[in-house]
Amino acid sequence: AQSVAQPEDQVNVAEGNPLTVKCTYSVSGNPYLFWYVQYPNRGLQFLLKYITGDNLVKGSYGFEAEFNKSQTSFHLKKPSALVSDSALYFCAVRDSYSGAGSYQLTFGKGTKLSVIP
Amino acid sequence: DSGVTQTPKHLITATGQRVTLRCSPRSGDLSVYWYQQSLDQGLQFLIHYYNGEERAKGNILERFSAQQFPDLHSELNLSSLELGDSALYFCASSETGGRTGELFFGEGSRLTVL
Numbered sequence: 001a002q003s004v005a006q007p008e009d010q011v012n013v014a015e016g017n018p019l020t021v022k023c024t025y026s027v028s029g030n031p032y033l034f035w036y037v038q039y040p041n042r043g044l045q046f047l048l049k050y051i052t053g054d055n056l057v058k059g060s061y062g063f064e065a066e067f068n069k070s071q072t073s074f075h076l077k078k079p080s081a082l083v084s085d086s087a088l089y090f091c092a093v094r095d096s097y098s099g100a101g102s103y104q105l106t107f108g109k110g111t112k113l114s115v116i117p
Numbered sequence: 118d119s120g121v122t123q124t125p126k127h128l129i130t131a132t133g134q135r136v137t138l139r140c141s142p143r144s145g146d147l148s149v150y151w152y153q154q155s156l157d158q159g160l161q162f163l164i165h166y167y168n169g170e171e172r173a174k175g176n177i178l179e180r181f182s183a184q185q186f187p188d189l190h191s192e193l194n195l196s197s198l199e200l201g202d203s204a205l206y207f208c209a210s211s212e213t214g215g216r217t218g219e220l221f222f223g224e225g226s227r228l229t230v231l
Contacts, residue, residue, distance in 0.1 A: 032218055034218050036222075041224070043121070043222030043224045043225055044207070044209075044220075049218055092218070094215070094218040102167065102172035102173035102214050102215060103214060103215035104150070104165060105220065108159070109159045110159065
């Protein structure tokens with residue numbers, strides 16, 4: 001079964017500094033990896049995904065993620081953090097096809113990012 | 118705004134009761150997913166419907182059931198509620214069966230069981 005791990009419950013970073021939110025994955029085939037963000041009292045929003053191609057994936061709000069097959073990692077990054085980036089970030093992996101035309105996402109536990117002014 | 122609407126936003130009820138959560142997907146989306154988010158379990162997949170048909174089940178209790186209606190809205194029914202059912206319940210929709218992995222989430226229904 002697929003799984004993702006987010007080793008940090010919380011990440012604190014100063015505004016203007018680069019940020020990294022870590023994610024490692026375990027899949028049986030080719031990985032389909034995603035990052036979602038959840039702002040307070042809101043639903044999750046899609047940020048970016050990796051399916052194939054370049055190892056550096058660019059997404060919304062200036063975020064990018066680096067896929068590393070040898071380290072089975074998919075870390076989320078941003079060159080310069082904003083206070084408004086403070087939120088809960090989820091890494092996810094798409095499950096293998098289970099038949100009946102359905103795919104599901106398995107989410108990590110989430111990492112709370114706090115950007116300090 | 119994701120285009121996915123969930124009602125009610127908040128719900129407080131007692132143990133043993135039954136509640137119904139409602140979800141209207143984005144216009145044109147045929148898939149509806151239900152997820153449960155709790156502090157200890159994280160985000161857990163419950164069930165997936167596509168164009169009215171159940172397509173996949175995750176960690177959904179037997180006390181819970183769902184359906185998707187011809188107009189594509191979906192309802193999640195939770196019965197014989199227990200304290201541990203207190204959580205945030207999300208609905209998400211997608212155009213296809215989830216192949217792209219891009220889901221559009223509603224703002225959730227927060228259930229408190231007292």
